[in-house]
Amino acid sequence: QVQLQESGPGLVKPSETLSLTCTVSGGSISGYYCNWIRQPPGKGLEWIGYISYSGSTNYNPSLKSRITMSIDTSKNQFSLKLNSVTAADTAVYYCATHIAVVGTENWGQGTLVTVSS
């Protein structure tokens, strides 16, 4: 069973860069689309984007200008950077593996990132 774990700071200052890493264990990320999804407190799910094993990316158009994703296949890890954050970026951030046209099968437990000075 593939397991995912998010890591990174829980508090980020406004205008700075949010950086998170997802470590995958119990299986390879090969063949998956590696996604980041967020959920503001009390609200619904928002897809941020994905990076494939080969390094191709697809980002949410509403966030595209502020996102960078990367992948390290040797470490079975992928990462998210979101720059110029504001309070509106406060959310639980999930990493998750998605199978094309099927669904998001494996999820991390989520990590709360608060944007505040």
Next chain:
Amino acid sequence: DIQMTQSPSSVSASVGDRVTITCRASQGISSWLAWYQQKPGKAPKLLIYAASSLQSGVPSRFSGSGSGTDFTLTISSLQPEDFATYYCQQANSFLGITFGGGTKVEIK
């Protein structure tokens, strides 16, 4: 972008009730539709993929149907553990993944 619209946003039901949630896509998405269940403080769990295929381990009281733009999730006999929020998802990663707004199933 493909927009996903769920209804209702909340539903009150009793144990044993049949519950139906609908999801409409802003354009045709074939059968690239998935359903998730989320409980408070937990990550979403995949219930249904390809509009009507039951994910391994998910009880058979959950079923999905539809294709194109209109989809439904049905819980045939609501159990206490089914009180949660449900999300639909346009699952074709090549088009960019999008979620519906969610439907909260509450105890009546």
